[in-house]
Amino acid sequence: MRRSVYLKILVPIDGSEFSFKALLHACELAKLLNSKILIVYVAEKLLPVNLDRNEYSKILRKFGKKTLEKARKISLDKGVEPKIIQLEGNIVNEIVKCAKKEKCNLIVVGQKGFGKTLRFLLGSISNKLANKSPCSILIVK
Amino acid sequence: MRRSVYLKILVPIDGSEFSFKALLHACELAKLLNSKILIVYVAEKLLPVNLDRNEYSKILRKFGKKTLEKARKISLDKGVEPKIIQLEGNIVNEIVKCAKKEKCNLIVVGQKGFGKTLRFLLGSISNKLANKSPCSILIVK
Numbered sequence: 120m121r122r123s124v125y126l127k128i129l130v131p132i133d134g135s136e137f138s139f140k141a142l143l144h145a146c147e148l149a150k151l152l153n154s155k156i157l158i159v160y161v162a163e164k165l166l167p168v169n170l171d172r173n174e175y176s177k178i179l180r181k182f183g184k185k186t187l188e189k190a191r192k193i194s195l196d197k198g199v200e201p202k203i204i205q206l207e208g209n210i211v212n213e214i215v216k217c218a219k220k221e222k223c224n225l226i227v228v229g230q231k232g233f234g235k236t237l238r239f240l241l242g243s244i245s246n247k248l249a250n251k252s253p254c255s256i257l258i259v260k
Numbered sequence: 261m262r263r264s265v266y267l268k269i270l271v272p273i274d275g276s277e278f279s280f281k282a283l284l285h286a287c288e289l290a291k292l293l294n295s296k297i298l299i300v301y302v303a304e305k306l307l308p309v310n311l312d313r314n315e316y317s318k319i320l321r322k323f324g325k326k327t328l329e330k331a332r333k334i335s336l337d338k339g340v341e342p343k344i345i346q347l348e349g350n351i352v353n354e355i356v357k358c359a360k361k362e363k364c365n366l367i368v369v370g371q372k373g374f375g376k377t378l379r380f381l382l383g384s385i386s387n388k389l390a391n392k393s394p395c396s397i398l399i400v401k
Binding site: 124144147148151152230245246249250252253254255256257 | 285391
């Protein structure tokens with residue numbers, strides 16, 4: 120373990136109650152362990168059938184912005200000033216890339232979330248992240 | 261998150277370097293967050309071919325005892341007095357039952373470990389634990 124334990128904690132947010140629960144957990148840890156919080160929303164590029172790609176991207180970006188604003192408010196209410204990042208692409212790959220780039224020591228995720236359809240299509244995001252993550256990963260129940 | 265964050269942290273140990281790395285990580289957290297540490301070794305009952313069941317159980321119990329002693333020493337060196345439990349049965353099921361019974365708030369595991377053959381036979385123990393665990397789970401890299 121690094122000397123300062125968790126310098127930077129990455130929390131992927133998808134708007135689900137599970138991701139906000141994970142964020143609350145991460146904020147508690149951050150306060151106790153003096154860590155920074157980085158909140159990330161990834162707009163998955165996988166296109167559901169019968170939707171216009173541009174229209175869909177627009178909806179996702181709008182939802183992402185709203186979700187990140189809610190997440191920022193939750194963090195600030197807990198006394199943690201977070202850094203916010205909005206990304207587009209494959210959820211797992213973008214989170215892994217971001218964790219590397221931002222030198223995060225921990226990723227905190229909810230066990231469920233990331234949308235029922237996406238879970239069905241992509242398998243469990245938490246499990247995939249656990250396998251691919253460059254740093255330790257905390258799955259919050 | 262519970263008010264005292266992690267009252268009791270369960271660390272499953274299988275003798276691999278990954279499990280001892282997870283134990284060191286758990287000890288650091290325990291010291292910072294004032295948690296108790298519970299170290300568990302589960303002798304998997306799955307019998308490799310061409311081995312006498314009694315002989316195999318004897319070998320496993322002996323290995324478990326030695327592994328737990330090593331784990332206890334590692335914890336004590338880190339300034340943490342652990343509780344030690346040796347179990348027999350299915351690894352994931354026994355850990356989940358133990359976490360419930362002992363009211364653990366966190367399970368800390370290494371990403372790899374639990375033996376190459378068993379991993380091949382049983383799939384990823386960490387992933388299964390992540391799905392079945394009654395509490396949050398930290399996968400240490």
